Amino acid sequence: MTKENHTKYAILGLLTTGCHSGYSIKQMIDGSLNHFWKISYGQIYPTLKQLVEEGLATVKDTTQTGKPNKKEYYLTSDGKTALQSWLNNPIEAIPTEKNELLLKLFFSRHQHADITINQIDHYLNQLTERYHTYLSIEQLITENLLDQADSPFWLITLDYGKRTTKAAIEWCEDTQEKLKE
Template identity: 65%
Template sequence: MKYNHTTYAILGILTTGCRTGYAIKQLMDQSLNHFWKISYGQIYPTLKQIVKEGLATVDTLSEEGKPSRKEYYLTTKGKQTLKDWLQKPVEQVPVEKNEILLKLFFSRHQSNTNALSLINNYREKLEENYQTYQNIEQMIANQQQNQADAKYWLFTLDYGKRVTKAAIEWCHATTTQMNKG
């Protein structure tokens, strides 16, 4: 059976030791959201579907004085489903939706000053993202708590850093050209 990417992402997250919806959301916020967006509202319905499909089991834990919590564990079928998906080639190169490119495409309808301001603002956001990636990289390097996953996390982080650096360079080149007239 073919599942959506959110299902595969959550199956993958369950391999990292995250067991609860809250822990899954935290991992997504700290890492996956830099390259794969999953809304918080998708987590619990997906977990419910994963259990229904036999890809994971759920244990409800009760602690005195605290609300019960559900912990999810991949089944053999869930691990195999993830492995099968991982081994399939990427179906298509993702098409990026980029607001700055959309605005720049139609920028003859605004002042050059305003267009330059948009690009500079975009560059500043990219530089903030780049700094965030460097901080995450340092955190992974310092903690190395999950060494089996760490090198793969660093590969995805390196991709983000390279793409961001290229976009920053594009901002500089584009503003230089726009300033020439």
């Protein structure tokens, strides 16, 4: 059984948010999706090309003054149906998180406890920075984007990120205390 390419559905979904060029899709990914779904810049255009080939999107060249033509992509009715079908299906499996810190901790009996504590402290600082980024995104949405039809769902997704990050911060603090004992 081949594994489904969910990036295809991420791009289909982004086309519904007013992102129609590869550049605007990349901007939206960098500002939101990359916090929970990694899509490299190198995946965007091949995926868009695939969507057009499958009849799920169309492409239109838009002339720009003093710039090269811009390709804009739009969902077809088949694309809307494919997105809706994917949205209606349950998730296949709970994803397995790859976490280098946890991998290192698993084998940390082979290093001094101070090094492990410092690694956790570094991770804690990164998590704290991420949490503040989420708060900034939340403020941006609530102050500027509440009129968007997608905003309640963006806030729900963001809430998941905030809660899991806060839990990870608490775990770091508890783990550091255990290792100091």
